[in-house]
Amino acid sequence: MKLANKFLSTLTDEQKSTVQYEFTEENAAHWTNLPANSQNRNGVALGDLSNESVKAALKLAKASLSKQGYETLTEIIKADEFLTTDTGRTEWGSGLYYIAILGTPSENGEWMLQISGHHLAENIVFDGKEEVSATPQFTGSEPQTFELDGTTYSPIETRRDGMYSILESLTTNQLNEAKISETFRDVVVGADKDGQFTEESEGILYTDLTKNQQKLVQKAIKAWVKDADSKTANKLLKAYLSKEALSKTYIGWSGSTDYNEVGSYVRIDGPRLWLEIASQEGVAYQDDVSNDAHFHTVWRDKLMDYAGEFTE
Template sequence: MVTSVMLATAMVAGCSESDTSPTAVAGSAGKDPGGRPSGGPGGGGFGNLQTFTAENLNTDGDSPGGANTAAVVTAVNAFLATLDGDTKAKVNLDFDDSQARQTWSNYPATVVARKGVALKDLTEAQRTAAFAMMKVALSDAGYQQILNIQKADDYLNTLGGNGADGFGSLVDYQVAVFGTPSATAPFMVQFGGHHLARNLTYNGDKVSETPQFVGSEPTSFTSGGATVTPVGDESAAMFAMAASLTDTEKAAAKLTDGAYDDLMMGPTHDDGVFPASQGVAVSSLTAAQKKLVLAAIAPYVNDLADAAAAKLLAKYESELDQTTIAWANNTGPTDESSYLRIDGPSVWIEFINTRSQSTPDIHYHSVFRDKTDDYGSTKPS
């Protein structure tokens, strides 16, 4: 008999060894550098060991605006209109259900269940409407990244064995809508699964795209005769930023408070408490290096629809002189455990080359958060 725990273990084995390992663990036993208990990506374990706690979210997030909210409302309503009553009840949930809104993970949805409905349980017409909704909410690049990350899941599925045959673009992904879509009142669109979390919160012309998780195993592969690199833009820009540092700057940027083997602010870290800023100050860098820092932020921000993305990137650019960059373990693009961080008054980005188990070498984990606007909230609690 295959128990649920055995199934979860098999599924995670197909994901990666590091997807079942602790987050960045520092000097004190059992704690990461932020002082949180360790034990799984983002601080959980797998299956029922990864728990999510509701925080008191508000809707006063520090968004610079520019959201295409009216168009998103139309697309969301078109998707909801395709659903029968029972399915709609699963998809369209209460906006005040903070625990459900904060339930996202880098694990497959078959291992860590999200609210909403699995893509596999939708008809083709319903899935088409769901993807059309995401296409309106995101930029072309942001939408294509969803498709590419799902292609990576399909690629894992073709490998078979070691749990990899349980992956797939329909099996691993869920969609949910929190609240009533409105041009004036807050609502949220959530789409995610293995190596993907899109959390889009709208409130009038304001929009938050964080927390956002993107990852890819493998880092590149061939699909339909073309090379696919789902997190290639983020990887190239982050490592170009790190490569620009002089030896002195690199020494100043090094994190020395522990061994970092995954992300610190991944799933379950919704208490609004970020680690103290560390690393080298961007204000001390050359103009060319500052451009590289902004270029490393841009691929994350630019997943959002264009007008809102431009306003958000301008906000982060205005805060560059109060921003730091840091690294741990290694800084090579293909080195295992290379860990890079951008930490500003608002922006928080982590990127790591983490171990793979189903494929050779490393694969990518990355999280983008906004300290002033996660879930459209100025402060989670």
């Protein structure tokens, strides 16, 4: 809360009016993973802020996420900087990420921090000082691995490897049981899809897996959930990994078990938890097979997206 107000104090009056919104369903749901020139966003772009304001914004983001979560966020932003540097195209870049605050950061009452840009959406709700919700979260990357300023990054490697290690562990019979009948070219419950979960779960039940396979599922779940601050993550994991919840959790896949294949898709679907990863055709590197892996991922909570404020 203090860091949110500290950030706001660095802004001009005009910027404040652009950054602050009422915490309504319409405003909360207004985010996208598309490049900045494809759809408008809430808030102000980092590239339009002073150095002081950018530092304050990133300090707020860092405090709202775990170390893992902040690394995810900053590496996705770096991936966009790599894209514009490597291709020369201006629809990408580290300055094209937006920050908005919905509601009023105060001791009492809910408010939301929203950070959105290409391949990134963080929607973090607080009740006063306490973080109460970290979803919906969108993360993605193209290419899957890149080098910038001498350092190699792979923003969603842990998520990717977590999901596909489950598939690699399945027997032929288990793979057949886990296969989802429909094929997908993107995540199902991405931007503008709030609450649109499948009516029936598909895949193989967690309880039909071996102990080692179950450990892989839990590891994959943590690859997303541990992006949240530790208190929030522990609370969510207690719910997602309870014996009752896991007995109703399904693991499904579609398209291909090879994540480099376009149309490859993996899902974990529980009573509350919803995780997806989808491999898409390249956009920046359509003709370069070596860079073709273009991933979209989503983490949703069926009960607590936006702190459950708009859940029916």
